[in-house]
Each structure stands twice: as structure tokens, then as C-alpha cells.
Amino acid sequence: MAQLRILTSFNIELDFDTAEFHKRLFAWAIDVIIIFIYFFTAIKVFNSLFSSETENINGWAIFLILLAPMSLYPLVTEITMNGQTLGKKLVGIQVINETGGNATISQFLIRWMLRSSDLMIVIMIFAILLKNEYLLRAVIFTLILAITDLACLVGTKKSQRLGDLAAGTILIKTKQKADLTETIFIETQDDYVPLYxxxxxxxxxxxxxxxxxxxxxxxxxxxxxxxxxxxxxxxxxxxxxxxxxxxxxxxxxxxxxxxxxx
Incomplete structure (x- = not known):
């Protein structure tokens, strides 16, 4: 774990602790488990609804139906949960931008497009399910990306993987329950009179x-x-x-x- 000193938009320096590798790994493992639970649940539901027509359904149709929620899970959760997936929230880490504020939707989108680890899991599932040689080859490509990510984590000052470097984001450790996980929202009374x-x-x-x-x-x-x-x-x-x-x-x-x- 390294400590970063970030210059905010007000030229004020704040200290953040980067997320340790084991926390990243645990968060990733939790998210993978969630994806697997969804996958097997969706298969059971799919089979119960279309059991009599399963043989006539193209394997690629199943692939497309199940792929979207699995692949969009990291993007949707990070956008709606202020830089956290369920796994990140449980282990106490969060994605922020390099100026110390919340990451933007475009930043989340860029890092999602370069999520080699999640992509590899999804492709592996369907490669095994459909026994498709082209998907198996794609696993090799995503494995190369995963190795590149690992090299970036080790070799960059801010422990950024490839997607973080492209998006201008960092993964930090949240030190207490009610700090960086909160938004700037504060409820005020209807008769509140602003001073500034x-x-x-x-x-x-x-x-x-x-x-x-x-x-x-x-x-x-x-x-x-x-x-x-x-x-x-x-x-x-x-x-x-x-x-x-x-x-x-x-x-x-x-x-x-x-x-x-x-």
C-alpha cells in the first residue's frame, strides 16, 4: 500500500492510501462469485422457461442474452455506487479520479472497456459452455491484457492498471464507513436561507x-x-x-x- 498526495481543484493537497493488492483481489473474487451466481441462476430460469424449445435455440442467442448483465455489472455498479462494486464496497476500496473527486461516467466507461479480468471470466464461461474455439482464443488475448494490468499495478506510482491509466482514475482505500462513500448531498429544510x-x-x-x-x-x-x-x-x-x-x-x-x- 502506497500513500498518494493529490492536488485537488483548489490546489489543496490531500493524502490517500492506494488499495492493497489483496483487497483488490478479494473484491474481484467477490464480484466473480456474484457473476457466477447470476449465471447459474439465469441458466436455470432460462431452462425452466424454454425447456421444450432449448434444442431449437441458437447458442449465440443464449450468449447474447446472458452476456449483457454479466459484462455491464461492473460499469453499472461503479456508476450508481460512487466508484464501488459490491465487492469493492465489502472490502472497503473505491475508484476516484486523479484530482481526489468522484470519477465521471466517461471515466467509468473507459476503465470498464479495459477490464481484462472481468472480460476473461465472461469469455471463459461461454467458451466452456459453447465449446467454441474462437472464444477460447479470445481467452488468450484477455490473459495478455490481464498480465499487462498486473505489470501496470506493480510498475506505476499510483498502482494503476491499464484502464485506470487511460481513464485517469485510481483505486483507494476507504478508511471509515462514512467518508468517501458519501456523495456531496446534504438535506436542507425548505425554509433554509443560503449564506453564500x-x-x-x-x-x-x-x-x-x-x-x-x-x-x-x-x-x-x-x-x-x-x-x-x-x-x-x-x-x-x-x-x-x-x-x-x-x-x-x-x-x-x-x-x-x-x-x-x-
Whole structure:
């Protein structure tokens, strides 16, 4: 496990721990088990519904019907679960972008397109099921990609596999249950009055950076970090606040959530 120091969009440095290899492996194994459970369940359902017509159904039709959910599982879960599959969530790791914020849909899509390990499992299942020599050859190709991924994990400073390098993402360790797994959403009352309407000049990525600073404060009470962040934000927005740095940043999150939902 290596510690990374990432420069956020506010030029504030945050420290993150990269996910250890064994955590990546456990997360991958859990996801593979989920895929296998789905596969065998889908086969049973398929056979029960079409038992009398199974012989007339083309093997490639079965392949296409079952392939989509299996192959889309990593992409859909990472997008909807803030950079985590079920396996990643259970072992406590998460995908973020290289600036410390949440990864974008396009980043998730790029890393999904280069997921050699998951692709290899899917192809192996259908290669064995359909006994197709072309699919067996494809396994060799995905195996080469998997070896390349492993080399990238070992050889890159941020422990990035090929998909992460292309997408500009990293896989980090989440240190507590309620830190990076949360979004920037904060519920506010209908009669809430924002103190800093200028906050709408910031982007979701900026707010994610502020949220990550607050998460870091909850772990290490790094008040100089809060002061630097508050000063930087006030300079960008051209405002001054009488609140302390922590209260100011928390108010910004509330204001942003309230104004963005109106």
C-alpha cells in the first residue's frame, strides 16, 4: 500500500492510501462469485422457461442474452455506487479520479472497456459452455491484457492498471464507513436561507474536493488544511466569512445542495 498526495481543484493537497493488492483481489473474487451466481441462476430460469424449445435455440442467442448483465455489472455498479462494486464496497476500496473527486461516467466507461479480468471470466464461461474455439482464443488475448494490468499495478506510482491509466482514475482505500462513500448531498429544510449564493459558481467536482477536505478533517483534525481550503475558496468566490473554516466549508455544502435543487 502506497500513500498518494493529490492536488485537488483548489490546489489543496490531500493524502490517500492506494488499495492493497489483496483487497483488490478479494473484491474481484467477490464480484466473480456474484457473476457466477447470476449465471447459474439465469441458466436455470432460462431452462425452466424454454425447456421444450432449448434444442431449437441458437447458442449465440443464449450468449447474447446472458452476456449483457454479466459484462455491464461492473460499469453499472461503479456508476450508481460512487466508484464501488459490491465487492469493492465489502472490502472497503473505491475508484476516484486523479484530482481526489468522484470519477465521471466517461471515466467509468473507459476503465470498464479495459477490464481484462472481468472480460476473461465472461469469455471463459461461454467458451466452456459453447465449446467454441474462437472464444477460447479470445481467452488468450484477455490473459495478455490481464498480465499487462498486473505489470501496470506493480510498475506505476499510483498502482494503476491499464484502464485506470487511460481513464485517469485510481483505486483507494476507504478508511471509515462514512467518508468517501458519501456523495456531496446534504438535506436542507425548505425554509433554509443560503449564506453564500456565490457557491453556485463552483462545480460538482469542486464540491467533492471540499467534501473530501471535510472527511480528512474528521480523521486527523488537520485545521491548517481547513484554513487553507477556506481561504482559497473565499478568494475564488470573492467573499469573506466571519465563520471559522470548518463551519464555512460545511455551510458551503448546505448552500450548494439547497440552491442546486431549487
Amino acid at each position: 449564493p456565490e457557491v453556485m459558481r463552483l462545480s460538482d467536482r469542486d464540491m467533492n474536493a471540499i467534501k473530501n477536505v471535510l472527511n480528512a478533517l474528521s480523521k486527523k483534525s488537520n485545521w491548517p488544511l481547513a484554513d487553507r481550503t477556506a481561504e482559497k475558496v473565499q478568494s475564488i468566490l470573492g467573499i469573506q466569512s466571519k465563520q471559522d473554516s470548518l463551519s464555512f466549508l460545511e455551510t458551503l455544502l448546505k448552500d450548494y445542495n439547497h440552491l442546486s435543487t431549487k
